[in-house]
C-alpha cells in the first residue's frame with residue numbers, strides 16, 4: 722500500500738492529467754454520456770439517506786467480528802483485532818463512491834451483478850437499491866462480517882442480494898460457471914496483482930458487449946496499479962476510465978478504437 726504522501730502525489734498527478742467533469746474534449750459519445758448523465762448527476766435519491774444512516778450506526782458498533790485465517794498472504798487476515806466500527810470507518814466505499822455506484826445501476830439498469838468483497842454491505846446496498854429487479858451476487862470471505870451484512874440487508878429491506886461466503890479462491894470458479902452473462906462486476910476484495918488479474922480473467926468468460934467491470938482502489942498500491950495497467954491494455958477492453966478511486970472498463974465492439982480516459986471525480 723502506498724504511504725499517504727505517495728498517494729497525495731499520485732492524486733495530484735491524476736488531477737493534473739484528468740479531463741474536467743464537464744466532459745469538454747471527450748469525443749466518445751458513450752463516455753460523454755457517462756460523464757454528463759451519471760458522474761455529474763447531483764440529484765438526491767431517497768435510498769441514500771437510509772444507507773448512510775446505517776453506516777453511521779456501524780461506525781459506532783463495537784462488536785468484534787471473528788477473524789478467520791485463509792492462509793498465507795490472504796488479505797482476510799487484516800480484520801483481526803478490529804471492531805465493526807473500525808471496519809466501517811476504514812474498509813468501506815465512501816458516500817461519494819457509493820452514490821456513484823447507485824447512479825450507475827440506476828442509469829444502465831444492469832440485471833445480473835456480481836461483487837467481490839461485500840464487507841458490511843454498504844456498496845452492495847447502494848447497487849441493489851438502485852434497481853430492485855436486478856440480482857446481485859456478493860462474495861465475502863469472513864463469515865462474521867457477512868452475517869452483519871445480512872442483518873444490514875434485512876434492515877434496508879433489500880431482497881435482491883445473494884450472499885456467498887468463503888474465500889474467492891474456493892467460491893468464484895463454480896459461481897462463474899453457473900452464472901448468466903454479467904452486466905456489472907464490482908471487484909473490491911483482495912487488492913493484490915495476481916489475484917485481481919486472475920479474477921478479471923475468470924470474469925471475462927461471462928462478459929457481454931454491454932458489460933461494465935469496476936475495479937476499486939486501482940491506485941492503492943504498486944501491485945494494484947500494475948494490475949490496472951494490464952487490465953486496461955487487455956485486447957478485449959475497448960474503453961477504460963480512471964477516476965482515481967476506481968477504474969472502469971467496457972467492451973462494446975462499436976467503440977472500434979481502444980481509448981483510455983482519465984476523468985476528474
Ligand SMILES: C[S@@+](CC[C@H](N)C(=O)[O-])C[C@H]1O[C@@H](n2cnc3c(N)ncnc32)[C@H](O)[C@@H]1O
Pocket residue numbers: 791795796797812813814815837838839840841842843844845860861862863866887888889890909910911912
Ligand atoms: C474493501 S472490503 C469491501 C468493501 C465493500 N465493497 C464496500 O465498499 O462497502 C474487501 C472485503 O473483501 C474481503 N476479502 C478480501 N480477500 C478475500 C478473499 N480472498 N476471499 C473472500 N473475501 C475476501 C474482505 O474480508 C473484505 O471484507
